[in-house]
Amino acid sequence: MRKKKESLRASILESLKNRKNSHPRPASKPDRPEGTLIASYNVHKCVGADRRFDPERTSRVIHEIDADVIGLQEADTRFGERTGILDLRRLERETGLIPVPITGTSKAHGWHGNVVLFKQGTVRDVHQIKLPGLEPRGALIAEIELAHGGSIRIIAAHLGLLHRSRAQQTRLIVDLMNDGSEMPTILLGDLNEWRLGDRSSLNTFQTAFGPLPPAVPSFPSTLPLLALDRIMANRRGIISAVEVHDSPLARVASDHLPIKAVVSLEASEAEARSRSQTA
Numbered sequence: 001m002r003k004k005k006e007s008l009r010a011s012i013l014e015s016l017k018n019r020k021n022s023h024p025r026p027a028s029k030p031d032r033p034e035g036t037l038i039a040s041y042n043v044h045k046c047v048g049a050d051r052r053f054d055p056e057r058t059s060r061v062i063h064e065i066d067a068d069v070i071g072l073q074e075a076d077t078r079f080g081e082r083t084g085i086l087d088l089r090r091l092e093r094e095t096g097l098i099p100v101p102i103t104g105t106s107k108a109h110g111w112h113g114n115v116v117l118f119k120q121g122t123v124r125d126v127h128q129i130k131l132p133g134l135e136p137r138g139a140l141i142a143e144i145e146l147a148h149g150g151s152i153r154i155i156a157a158h159l160g161l162l163h164r165s166r167a168q169q170t171r172l173i174v175d176l177m178n179d180g181s182e183m184p185t186i187l188l189g190d191l192n193e194w195r196l197g198d199r200s201s202l203n204t205f206q207t208a209f210g211p212l213p214p215a216v217p218s219f220p221s222t223l224p225l226l227a228l229d230r231i232m233a234n235r236r237g238i239i240s241a242v243e244v245h246d247s248p249l250a251r252v253a254s255d256h257l258p259i260k261a262v263v264s265l266e267a268s269e270a271e272a273r274s275r276s277q278t279a
Helices: 002-021 055-065 088-095 163-177 201-209 248-253 265-278
Strands: 036-042 069-073 115-118 121-131 137-146 151-158 185-190 229-233 259-263
Touching: 036 055, 036 151, 036 185, 036 229, 055 069, 055 088, 055 248, 069 151, 069 185, 115 137, 115 151, 121 163, 137 163, 151 163, 163 201, 201 229, 229 259
Parallel strands: 036 069, 151 185
Antiparallel strands: 036 259, 069 115, 121 137, 137 151, 185 229
């Protein structure tokens, strides 16, 4: 127990050190990296760290990120008849991002608040998964054929606050991965796991996604100490190091910072060929 507490304490101290030595990036967009830029962002129902409801500000952060594929969490109201909060039509006009279509909802943007937006591609398949647990939680699975070539499967999820629920939810997601598909798969979202070491529910993902990538603190946005948001892939080497999108606007627009990474489908195809040759 002491070792686990020391590990968490070390992680927090490292986050504080990095935060002290870092500065917010300017709002101007840097050069786009090669590959498919993916991102995950818990928009906190468009309520910022200043407790102000401002969907316009949230949309500006999404515009800053300029992702090819982005998963949003808490993009709908939570209680009663779920209603979408963002102006998706305006977001499409300004960024080219369009939502993966879902069924069974009239006013909601997504599935249990999960929305997947993408640019220039074709959705081949969509699954809306109800996750087990005491809270109403879900995962959205979308297979997207990208316009510039290659296909990718996105699993966008928002796991529960209770450890027992997260353990059930991670096992279900891993079971869904055992469908025999060789498609490159990216799991992203707010996984709500702050534990480190053996007690972390994220360890279950290692059977499908391999060793977990390094944790990148993204919560709370004003002083990120915990890596609640994650991006991981089922193929080794196909995603770059995960980074936070740390801008002055992102620090106030939500209680989470967005995270992002670049997917190289060429690396994925090379790994697939290598595995087939050694099989």
